[in-house]
Amino acid sequence: MGVLAYRGVSKRFGGRTALDRVSLEVGTGEVFGLLGPNGAGKTTLIRIGLDILRADEGEVSLFGAAPTPQTLDCTAYLPEERGLYRRAKVRELLAYLGRLKGMKRAAARDAGDHWLERVGLSEVADQRVESLSKGMTQKVQIAACLMNDPELCVLDEPFSGLDPVNVALVTELIEERRRRGRTTVLSTHMMHQVEALCDRVALIHCGNLVVYGQLDEIRRRYSPHEVMVWTAMDLVALGVEATRREAGCWHVELPSSATPAGYLNDLVRSGVLVDRYEPLVARMDEIFVHLVSGGR
Amino acid sequence: MRIQRIAAVARFEFLSVVKRWSYLLTTFGLPLFLAAVSGTVLGVQTYFLSQRAAESSQFGLVDEAKVVDRSSFVEGDGELRWQANDKADEVLLYENRDAARRALASGALRAMYVIEHDYLTTGKVLAIESEKTPLLSMRGTSIEPLLRKLLRKSLIEGRLDGDLHQRVISPAQFVRSRLGPEGEEVVALDEALNLLVRTTIPLFLGILLLTALLSASGYLVQTVSTDKESKIVEVLLSSVTPEEILAGKLFGLGTAGLIQFAVWSSMVVVVAITASAAFASFVSIPWGALAVAPLLFILGYLFLGSLMLATAALGANAAESQKLTLGWAMLAILPLMVLLILLEEPNGILGQAMTWIPFTSPLTVIIRLSVDASGIAWWEVIGSMLVLLISTWLSIRVGARLFRVGFLLTGTMPSLAELWRQAR
Numbered sequence: 001m002g003v004l005a006y007r008g009v010s011k012r013f014g015g016r017t018a019l020d021r022v023s024l025e026v027g028t029g030e031v032f033g034l035l036g037p038n039g040a041g042k043t044t045l046i047r048i049g050l051d052i053l054r055a056d057e058g059e060v061s062l063f064g065a066a067p068t069p070q071t072l073d074c075t076a077y078l079p080e081e082r083g084l085y086r087r088a089k090v091r092e093l094l095a096y097l098g099r100l101k102g103m104k105r106a107a108a109r110d111a112g113d114h115w116l117e118r119v120g121l122s123e124v125a126d127q128r129v130e131s132l133s134k135g136m137t138q139k140v141q142i143a144a145c146l147m148n149d150p151e152l153c154v155l156d157e158p159f160s161g162l163d164p165v166n167v168a169l170v171t172e173l174i175e176e177r178r179r180r181g182r183t184t185v186l187s188t189h190m191m192h193q194v195e196a197l198c199d200r201v202a203l204i205h206c207g208n209l210v211v212y213g214q215l216d217e218i219r220r221r222y223s224p225h226e227v228m229v230w231t232a233m234d235l236v237a238l239g240v241e242a243t244r245r246e247a248g249c250w251h252v253e254l255p256s257s258a259t260p261a262g263y264l265n266d267l268v269r270s271g272v273l274v275d276r277y278e279p280l281v282a283r284m285d286e287i288f289v290h291l292v293s294g295g296r
Numbered sequence: 297m298r299i300q301r302i303a304a305v306a307r308f309e310f311l312s313v314v315k316r317w318s319y320l321l322t323t324f325g326l327p328l329f330l331a332a333v334s335g336t337v338l339g340v341q342t343y344f345l346s347q348r349a350a351e352s353s354q355f356g357l358v359d360e361a362k363v364v365d366r367s368s369f370v371e372g373d374g375e376l377r378w379q380a381n382d383k384a385d386e387v388l389l390y391e392n393r394d395a396a397r398r399a400l401a402s403g404a405l406r407a408m409y410v411i412e413h414d415y416l417t418t419g420k421v422l423a424i425e426s427e428k429t430p431l432l433s434m435r436g437t438s439i440e441p442l443l444r445k446l447l448r449k450s451l452i453e454g455r456l457d458g459d460l461h462q463r464v465i466s467p468a469q470f471v472r473s474r475l476g477p478e479g480e481e482v483v484a485l486d487e488a489l490n491l492l493v494r495t496t497i498p499l500f501l502g503i504l505l506l507t508a509l510l511s512a513s514g515y516l517v518q519t520v521s522t523d524k525e526s527k528i529v530e531v532l533l534s535s536v537t538p539e540e541i542l543a544g545k546l547f548g549l550g551t552a553g554l555i556q557f558a559v560w561s562s563m564v565v566v567v568a569i570t571a572s573a574a575f576a577s578f579v580s581i582p583w584g585a586l587a588v589a590p591l592l593f594i595l596g597y598l599f600l601g602s603l604m605l606a607t608a609a610l611g612a613n614a615a616e617s618q619k620l621t622l623g624w625a626m627l628a629i630l631p632l633m634v635l636l637i638l639l640e641e642p643n644g645i646l647g648q649a650m651t652w653i654p655f656t657s658p659l660t661v662i663i664r665l666s667v668d669a670s671g672i673a674w675w676e677v678i679g680s681m682l683v684l685l686i687s688t689w690l691s692i693r694v695g696a697r698l699f700r701v702g703f704l705l706t707g708t709m710p711s712l713a714e715l716w717r718q719a720r
Contacts, residue, residue, distance in 0.1 A: 050534045083525075096304065100305070
């Protein structure tokens with residue numbers, strides 16, 4: 001049983017269908033990528049999962065049951081459209097948000113201080129939010145999100161507005177959560193982060209679930225039947241078919257019956273001195289564009 | 297609903313408001329300002345009165361026309377003196393102007409009056425003030441009506457019989473009455489004063505109640521707009537239910553409003569106690585209205601506040617939220633719009649009807665209890681509170697649902713059908 005599961009969830013706003021019978025499951029301890037173009041229905045799906053919105057049809061289960069205030073205490077959410085009380089002081093605000101998650105006053109204050117230190121903002125603890133930069137505010141929000149060590153954390157575009165150093169910091173925090181068996185749902189348009197972090201992904205488009213599964217398996221599924229061969233030798237002269245050379249490597253489209261391993265064996269046997277060999281795997285941004293634009 | 301979460305929201309909202317300068321200034325500054333103004337006015341008056349008391353309270357009278365009845369004067373220290381009133385004002389009779397002028401110049405007299413030889417034909421009485429006396433101060437001096445009375449008495453002494461003599465001295469004592477259902481009804485002075493106090497206090501209390509209600513509701517509208525504009529809504533909703541947020545905001549900001557109301561109404565209580573002490577013999581203070589006012593504030597605020605919160609949540613920003621909630625505020629001030637009718641007929645059909653409408657009942661009950669407590673039955677007071685309580689429960693229930701819908705709105709308003717569907 002997954003941490004968060006949707007079964008046939010639909011949601012309409014007036015005459016517009018935001019989600020149409022979506023079913024998916026987020027497993028325990030994984031980093032799950034929720035992908036899709038703007039307006040695809042990702043935020044609606046997240047909101048329904050966290051009981052902020054109610055589905056018109058279908059079922060949602062959180063930790064194996066319908067969401068309750070108690071199970072929601074074990075979750076945290078960093079929404080894409082986010083903000084903080086501008087006039088509040090950072091430390092007081094974190095303590096308040098911790099209290100809203102059911103933490104005791106002292107524990108919330110301690111956790112707030114601890115997480116401010118983790119994200120490198122201890123020195124601004126007594127400043128008002130309005131005095132912070134955009135990046136600092138974002139880190140305060142991430143600290144607020146992680147301070148109760150939630151079993152499930154939903155991060156919607158956590159990297160936007162962060163410099164590379166802070167992107168690395170947030171990446172490390174997500175990795176750390178995975179190592180500790182905590183589940184993270186990551187919604188982002190930064191596909192290289194998806195490739196680097198996610199175990200499984202789901203792609204929503206126009207309210208429909210278009211792709212769902214293991215990241216590696218999906219990338220393989222949408223990859224061309226090609227390999228890349230780095231060699232100083234001229235493969236065309238050696239009579240290798242369907243070959244083109246790009247950026248110092250040969251792209252070879254394999255016959256439908258061939259496998260990459262078998263083909264490498266054939267190359268070596270035919271006397272090609274292979275420096276480097278790699279089956280071509282589609283990048284997530286390519287898959288995204290392919291699926292969203294309908295192959296255009 | 298979880299009490300701890302409600303308490304956390306309430307505490308945060310309460311502290312957010314009470315730490316603001318505008319709140320502190322409005323709550324404590326207003327009574328302090330009024331106290332400072334009243335204190336200054338009283339202080340200045342007291343100062344001048346004490347200065348005046350320190351001055352001589354003796355006046356000189358020179359009777360050149362020989363018309364003043366000497367029987368009112370008694371001899372003392374070789375002079376004829378007339379105790380003009382029960383204060384220390386005293387009139388000394390001088391035989392000639394020079395003696396009086398010397399006494400005036402020495403500061404023994406505040407002023408001297410000369411009844412000239414041709415007084416009977418001209419009626420002129422010369423008033424001469426000390427050089428130190430401010431120009432305008434003699435105009436309002438209290439001795440002159442008494443001198444006029446003395447002259448009137450002296451002129452008719454022995455010329456008219458008893459009653460006629462009295463009527464010339466005191467020609468009319470007005471007795472006021474009103475034409476009531478059972479004929480003319482005499483209105484005593486104490487009753488008129490009583491009515492004045494009875495209408496002033498409820499009016500003042502009513503305006504305070506309404507101001508505090510609308511002020512607290514204004515904070516609610518503001519806080520929802522802040523939540524929406526600062527985009528923290530989803531973070532809140534992923535941690536606590538809309539009902540808990542609504543309840544927390546209501547309690548937190550309601551407490552801030554209640555403190556404001558308590559501070560303000562303490563002024564009324566002080567005024568009432570002062571009035572009670574000063575006019576205890578003929579004025580009764582509406583203690584019943586004062587006693588139920590806090591309860592009515594709480595109920596009225598919870599009812600109006602939950603509606604305000606739900607409606608404010610539908611607005612995209614503060615200005616839009618204020619426009620949307622204006623209707624509720626207009627309904628709440630309805631009793632003030634028809635105040636004259638309520639004061640005239642507190643227990644008439646309008647007063648009775650408005651007692652049962654939750655929007656108008658807090659203010660109406662206070663006015664009715666203040667103006668004529670005997671005309672409102674105890675079951676009406678309890679009943680109106682029960683109606684208010686049930687309406688509050690309903691408005692919180694529906695309000696929380698609308699609040700959930702409205703809280704997440706950032707663009708266009710949902711249709712009424714959609715709102716109804718969500719609110720069920």
